[in-house]
Amino acid sequence: MLEFGAHAFVWIGNWDTDSGNGAIRNAFAAGCDFIEIPILEPKSFDAEAHRKVLEESGLKATFSTVLPAGSHMPDEPEKAKAHLLAVLDKVAATNSTYLGGCIGYTLGHLTGAPPAKREIDTIVEVLGEVCREAKERGITLALEACNRYETYVFNSIDDTAEAVRRVGADNLKVHGDTYHMNIEEEGFYDPIRKNVDVLDYLHMSESHRGLVGTGTVQWSEVWRALKDVNFSGKLALESFAAVNEKLQAATCLWRPTNAKPEVLAGEGMKFLRDGAREHGLIT
Numbered sequence: 001m002l003e004f005g006a007h008a009f010v011w012i013g014n015w016d017t018d019s020g021n022g023a024i025r026n027a028f029a030a031g032c033d034f035i036e037i038p039i040l041e042p043k044s045f046d047a048e049a050h051r052k053v054l055e056e057s058g059l060k061a062t063f064s065t066v067l068p069a070g071s072h073m074p075d076e077p078e079k080a081k082a083h084l085l086a087v088l089d090k091v092a093a094t095n096s097t098y099l100g101g102c103i104g105y106t107l108g109h110l111t112g113a114p115p116a117k118r119e120i121d122t123i124v125e126v127l128g129e130v131c132r133e134a135k136e137r138g139i140t141l142a143l144e145a146c147n148r149y150e151t152y153v154f155n156s157i158d159d160t161a162e163a164v165r166r167v168g169a170d171n172l173k174v175h176g177d178t179y180h181m182n183i184e185e186e187g188f189y190d191p192i193r194k195n196v197d198v199l200d201y202l203h204m205s206e207s208h209r210g211l212v213g214t215g216t217v218q219w220s221e222v223w224r225a226l227k228d229v230n231f232s233g234k235l236a237l238e239s240f241a242a243v244n245e246k247l248q249a250a251t252c253l254w255r256p257t258n259a260k261p262e263v264l265a266g267e268g269m270k271f272l273r274d275g276a277r278e279h280g281l282i283t
Contacts, residue, residue, distance in 0.1 A: 002281055004272050005034035005062065006237040007203070011261045013242030015039075017046040021053045024061075030265040031273075034060035036236045038101075040068070040246055042086040047093035054094060062201075062234065063091045064101030064144075064175075066247065072106040074119035074153070077126045080104075084130050092137040098234075099134070100142035100175040100201050103127070104163070105153040107146065108249060115153045123153070124166045131169035142175035142201045147183040150251060155184045157191035157199065164198045174198045177238070178217050179205035188218050192225035200233030202226075204272055209240045210257035211264055213271045223279040231281070235272055239264040 008015060008023040015023070015038055027035035039045050054061055065087050067073060073080035084103060091099050104123040127143070134141050145160040154160040160174050176199055178188070185191050192199060204222075207215035225231075240253060241261040247253070257264070276282045 002232055002276065003033040003060075003234045004237075004269065004276075005032045005036055005060075005234060006030065006265060006269065007036040007064075007239075008038055009240050009242070009244065010237060010264050010268070011241055013240075013244045016044075017049050020046075020050055024050065024053045024057060024059060026261070026265065028057040028059045030269050032059065032269065034062055034234065034236075036062045036064055036100075036238075038244070039063050039065050039087050039090055040244075042083070042090045045090045047090045051094040061094060061096045062098040062100065062236070063087070063096060065099065066102040067104075067106045069106060069109075072109045073104050073126055074115070074122045077122055081126055081130060085133055088130075088134055088137055088139055091139055097138055098140050098142070098201070100173075101144050102146065102151070103130070103141060104143050105151050107150050107247065107251070110152050113152070119153065120163060124163055127163075127172060128167045128169060131167060131172050135169070135171050140171045140173060141169075142173040144175035144177060144203075145180055145184070146177070147180045149183075155180070157181065157185065157195050161195040161198050173200045175201045175203070177203035177205055178222060179203065179207065179209060179238070182207045182217050188221040189225045192222070192231075193229055196229035196231070202231075202233065202235055203238040204235050205238040208258065209238075209253065211239060211259040212237065212268050214258065219275060223275050223281070226276075227279045227281055235276070237265070237268045237272060239268055
């Protein structure tokens with residue numbers, strides 16, 4: 001069944017116990033089915049406190065992470081794996097079952113060259129190991145495709161899907177993002193249609209990271225593709241009300257977006273549900 005959610009960055013730039021619990025409550029008030037929680041530093045993540053607030057609100061949670069500096073998987077596979085396992089433990093501690101994001105590379109780490117076969121082979125091997133650990137915890141993983149200015153490893157949905165298929169784990173999926181697609185893809189329809197077997201999580205993000213529907217993303221093509229493949233995964237609104245300090249350089253977010261959090265959330269969620277309804281994905 002199609003689910004609608006929002007990334008915590010719609011409301012806050014930095015996640016801690018108090019601000020995170022506030023974002024959870026805001027997501028519930030905005031009518032989300034789930035909130036996407038960024039977990040960048042698992043050691044300081046208060047899983048027990050957040051689990052309680054999630055249960056009180058009846059809201060689901062998905063998680064996303066970015067491999068830390070010095071843990072780029074092709075170069076430091078053991079450090080990358082250790083980070084992911086620590087994150088998986090926190091995800092499990094909140095009774096959640098989904099972890100996406102930049103799980104195969106460090107955002108902002110560029111080499112000046114395309115990925116070498118050795119690098120992709122290492123990522124495939126390590127993700128296979130992490131998938132087995134995730135499955136023991138009942139968790140699905142999703143590898144995100146990001147644009148060429150943020151990573152050199154996986155830029156297109158096709159390339160990401162190829163790696164996911166090579167891993168061959170039934171709990172590893174592709175995490176798409178319309179912001180990155182707007183930069184990298186030749187269109188929005190075909191990448192979604194061709195990869196429906198592994199694509200089940202999509203960031204619904206505008207070309208300028210602000211209010212969806214006010215930029216250059218071809219939303220009609222996104223909706224047409226989702227309808228034609230009978231998409232039944234998760235659609236996560238991703239707009240940036242504030243800038244996360246740890247990701248600012250990697251994502252090049254230098255200025256605030258074009259709306260306040262309540263507008264990004266309220267009008268954004270309405271845009272998603274209205275679009276899905278108009279194209280027959282929901283009634």
